[in-house]
Amino acid sequence: MTPAGHRLLQLCSLTLAAGAVGLLALAARGSSPGPEHATHSGMPAMAGMPGMDHGTTATPGAAPSGGPGTAGMTTDDGLTAERDGYRLDSPAGELPAGRPASYPFTITGPDGRAVTDFAEVQTEKLHFYAIRADLTGYQHLHPTMAADGTWTADPAALDPGDWRLYASFTPNTGPRKGKEFVLGRTLTVPGTAASVPLPAVGGSATVDGCTATVQGELTAGKAGPLTVTFSRDGRPVTDLQPYLDSYAHLSAFHEGDQALAHLHPITPVTGDHGGPALTFYALLGKPGNWRVFLQFRTAGQLHTAEFTLHVG
Template identity: 60%
Template sequence: MAGTAAALSLTLTACGSSSMPGTDHGAMPSTSSSRSASPSMGDMPGMSRTADGNGLSDIQDGYRLTPKNATLPSGKQAAYRFTVTGPGGKPVTGFALDQTERMHFYAIRSDLTGFQHIHPTMTPDGTWTASLASLTPGAWRTFASFTPDSGRGKGRDFVLSRTVTVPGNATNAPLPAPATSAEVDGYTVTVKGEAMAGMAHPLIVTVSKDGKPVTDLHPYLDAYAHLTAFHEGDQAFAHLHPTTRVTGDTGGPDLAFHAELPTSGSWRLFLQFQTGGKLHTAALTLHVG
């Protein structure tokens, strides 16, 4: 697969290290992926599952994302609280495990900066709390990725989202220019593959350090790396599923992903991998034709 892959036009820029704000994964376990969704009505893997849709609705097939927050403070940690209600209107409290978690929660700013990936905690009444790191002023979108383990949606992957405002003087950052590799926390991440809108293609990520292949990637969320993408402009969501199987306590340097991005344009990819108990996050800008 790597031998037939063509170089991608990508931008990879460091987004922090193991201590990067918003990459706390020590909370309650959850599920990810998306299915068909309509435009936002709220204002917004298992390896055997596939994702479709864009995650830009707060309701789908009777399941609704209902946040407790309309705004969040800037410059300090904040708690974002929400419930997922089912077709009967009651909060859902039963969620299936996927990639070791029962809920994956994401926050992304409108200019695709400030990425945070959190595993929130749930109280018995179905209220989830996501502890967000410091946010900058602007418009943000929050995503809840889950799979009910009972009811009409049992076994189905949902991604629902809403927008939230962080008051203050907002300045948008331009999307970085394309590149095929970048440094993150002393590691070099190189990406090869090809991407066409609406078509499935393999994506190969290689991790090296000081010119040598990295083979001590520790399993993270039932894989050696986690990859999420957001579309420039509308912040549409896509989860790129890992196809490299976890066969031991360490892996690398090559990681394969199933890449199927539904629309053309620029996508911001966030690759997360773990070494020595530390989580590293790199951001990738991918132009999809």
Template identity: 55%
Template sequence: MPGMGDMASGDGLAAEASGLRFAPAATSLPAKRASVFRFQIRAADGMPVTSFQPDQTKLMHLYLIRSDLTGFQHVHPTMASDGTWTANLAGTPAGSYRVYTSFITPVGGMNTPLVLSQPVTVPGTAATVPLPPAATSTTVDGYTLTVSGDKLMAGMTHMLTVTVSKDGKPVTDLQPYLDTYAHLTAFRAGDQAFAHLHPQGSVNGDHGGPALSFEATLPKSGNWRLFLQFQTAGTLHTAAMTITVG
């Protein structure tokens, strides 16, 4: 799959890496209404970068998550000729957030996958939502997702299997989304460290499921919130689940 051999190192919490910097046009978002978020990826000389390589069919992935790991958004910005990216974000409640940019760009003559992030604020009174306890299954839109695999240890690579069912029956009609049958990201409680869990296997039309395999390397111990996105009948679903990493 495109980009599947490229995995960004680190925890995604830096604004600068490999001589590149994530430069947002603003560090705040309006409360509870849709907004446009603009930014550039700049080189060490301050000039915007305009050369990017596709990663899972997109040149740029942008994520937004609140400090309590709610309000997850995953969108795909568009770039203007001057290197300014524009992302359309849904309205979100007040609170402290972090926005992540995930991309692949030539650095020193070779393609380098990077995740850079910056904090942003949505003004107003924020009500913190407690992190749900760790679990091995969750439900969304009538679908049940169950995670199995070895106990996760920080800094080690493990294989996770996610099984999708509905009304007690295996789901076998998952549609391709970003050239895979499911997209899985994770954020750590406390510091909002980021990880992208890479899917395994190939796509064969609208016949995905019920078992989906992922290569998981989570850089730190603690509680992580998983967000798994999958598509059926043209509808994108987002399931969330808490796991513990030793």
């Protein structure tokens, strides 16, 4: 599949959100929890996202064809540890609170062996995400892999509570070569967990002096455009820089089950002058609130804007 075609699939994994203020919503397909390692509690699945087609790129200006279930769309949302014979395994069911600690894991294939050959997607062979049950503490990491297929993620210090960890990858060989997966597992961080209420719904967020505003119409079951506009001190931002081969990375987590959607804009990368607007295509999935983390870079600095968006 060509890079352009591969990205088009990713866009379909988007979930559209909008509200009176013009909100965006990312959706994930509901999945029943799959089997997990004995040391972990059951979790729902995330893979490639309810359509997270990590690293794929859609043709600029072109909306994805078809609807839910369209051929080529990714339907994983990180709520299961296993799909199509591929499995995320880890000997770690806990990590200590308040200090950095490594998280080892492997991806096993249908033959039961650790997978060691992964396609590079968005400049990386595996993307790793972490979020606490109250949708705080978001981390997007890029682990290292040993020759035997053991990956090591090094998250920043985690607060006490229940966490979900996700691995997004694409096998480069085997029966599902070229297919995007997002698998997830739960993790406990011992200690007294102070739950943080989900912030109020809103379509605008300011971080490091940059304001990102989301606009779009909520249409259940239909793919549609979502626009994110960037400004600084009331002036358009036109110096967005590529980060992992895209001008932005949007991760959204559904309140309640932590289903994940990960999206990239269809706006092509043309150097260090992206903006002020980026276009996504979203497909509405689950109703309810989503916590959204939008990562973008300017002047060599990575920013993460956070929103709470509602999908009706």
